[in-house]
Amino acid sequence: MEAYTVLLVVIPLISAPLTALIANRHVAWGLSLLVGAATFVIALMLLQDVITGRVIHYELGGWKPPWGIEYVIDALNALVAVIVTAFALLSVLFGRQSVEREVHDSQLHLFYAAFQLVLLGLLGMALTGDIFNLFVFLEISSLSSYALIAMGHKRQALVASFNYLIAGTLGATFFLLGIGFLYAASGTLNMADIASRFEQYDAMALVITALLFILIGLALKAAAFPLHSWLPDAYTQAPSMVTVFLASTSTKVAVYVLIRCLYHVFPQEYWSQLLLPSFLLLSGCLGMLYGSYKAIQQDSIKRLLAYSSVAQLGYMIVGIGLNNETGLTATVVHMFNHAITKGALFMAAGMVFYRMHTTSLHQLRGAGKTMPWTTGAFVIGGLSLIGVPGTAGFISKWYLLQAALENNNYLVVASLLIASIMAIMYVWKIIEALYFDGEEKLHLHQVPSGQDIVAAMPLATLCCYLLVAACIYFGLYTDLSLDAAKTAAQSLFAGGPAR
């Protein structure tokens, strides 16, 4: 089983340059599909293997850790790998038609090559047990996602991508500085090695500086409030398929790295006596209130969903800040559930855009009658976003609420409830426009003459409904998601993966 681990990274590594070399859009799509499917199967096998608490170690190049780079897979990163690969596969299926319309023909093969590189980077971040290696993969995924966002059909995509480039580069630089300080203090880059000898140098002032640099860098990549400003533009302007993929994976992987650093690199006892947990709670609570408030004000569906992502990331940060096992379980399970929910919603938004050439709610009034299936996905996805019982969103919010009550932190409980009410408001805003407003004569933009604007997207609809079904399935049967999250939270609180 161990030997398969590295294939998750190697398959996209080999396939991406091949895709760029062959320069044929059908081959490019086919290869991306193959990569998505192969990595998904491997990730599922890995999760099956580690869900009981086993830990897989893989030594790259045959060098023994801590000198060499090792991949360490436990329940937490196997779950993250499953999320990433599942969404890679679904986004490739979803993007078959929409990408051809949104991305210029001459760039299609490069688009898919960059997509595979993002997948490679995210998987590498999830699997590696070496903190510098993690930085390298962070850069691979970030650089290629800048390119993907810049390929959006509007010129604003370039500005959005540039803003993300600046913010992301700052984040990566902070992260690298933190690693540098930590290396200076500890003399090692292997996460388990840093953690196991932590008492020897935890009095050094360098260590707390390193912690702060790493935290701020990752918070920027995870778009935690108030470092979220790059996210709404990037998600709005990117091609639909990229929005689906990045919204459901990239910030989640950053949150995963945050958890990994806070529990497996820096011991929990070290940072929980600092102001850090309260600071995380503050950032999370403000993030969910601010994100929901901004979401209510938006007119474009994509932008509304992007702000709602800022809010939902706040929930995950709160789960970490509560600093108990239930809270961490909630964060991990919310990573999974929110990925499904937001994936479904962004797919629906992408299909609306494909057909109507607009995502402005103002212009989509009454579209529920012309696109019943797509708008149906909005309803169920929206319910899951609010956290209605019977949907996936409910499970994670329930756990988060329990965790807040365990700590008797009623301020968090209150902001959770207020944010949920605000979520009802912004989801209602979509539903009201789609179903209850009088039908608007569509203003169509940039439709080449003779093109069939009511073209159906069977494959994309299928993917979207798969996720919608998953929203309900994981709201009723929580075995897979919750078990993995619980195993992960337990092992995190027990202190580091077993050697």
Added chain:
Amino acid sequence: MSESLILRVVTKWLVPVILLFALYVQFHGDYSPGGGFQAGVIFSSGFLLYALVYGVDATTRVLPEAVLRIGACLGVLLYGGVGVVSLIRGGTFLNYSVLAETPVAGQHLGIILIELGVGITVACVMLLLFYTFARNIPPQ
């Protein structure tokens, strides 16, 4: 600047020396300071000098962009390919020891191939970056 006879002649003499030095850094990288990244940058700097004196158009005739794109991909493929071969031969990814009869010979072969892949990709990408930006500057 490109009208200057001295510059033109000196450039013609310097470019092969720069390329040779790049190859030295490349293939001596496993014994001395150097390696694929440095060699790639030095290699591309030879063409940069040529482009500065003779113009970007003349350089793209020597080294067309399409060739560079292929080179950039091939370098990565070479790197990944070495890793895959070591996987197939029963080692872990990028374990050079299994590449040849003895571990020492394997390590030697592995690092040279890896560095070659890095060198090719770095040289090609450096030049591609230069072409991309240089083309946006209108000729005087």
